[in-house]
Amino acid sequence: MLIAFIVSVSTFLLFSFIHYASKKKKPFKRALLSMLLGVATLCVVDLLAGVTGVYIPLTKLTMLTSLVGGMPGVALLVLLSAF
Numbered sequence: 001m002l003i004a005f006i007v008s009v010s011t012f013l014l015f016s017f018i019h020y021a022s023k024k025k026k027p028f029k030r031a032l033l034s035m036l037l038g039v040a041t042l043c044v045v046d047l048l049a050g051v052t053g054v055y056i057p058l059t060k061l062t063m064l065t066s067l068v069g070g071m072p073g074v075a076l077l078v079l080l081s082a083f
Contacts, residue, residue: 004064011068038070045074056081
């Protein structure tokens with residue numbers, strides 16, 4: 001659990017730095033939004049599993065992947081679950 005917290009915080013700081021370096025306004029807000037959109041996308045994929053047939057279990061690893069990777073990380077999980 002501590003490792004997941006450390007990875008989440010370091011990812012947040014990395015995203016904030018990337019947004020700050022690209023001269024975007026409110027880098028902390030954008031970084032948090034990127035991470036939350038990844039988790040929200042994973043939850044939507046999980047809720048629509050019965051309709052789409054794509055099932056991704058909500059585990060610590062998948063949640064961490066969606067936090068770190070954002071929406072592209074969830075897309076990667078969907079692609080990996082297809083094979």
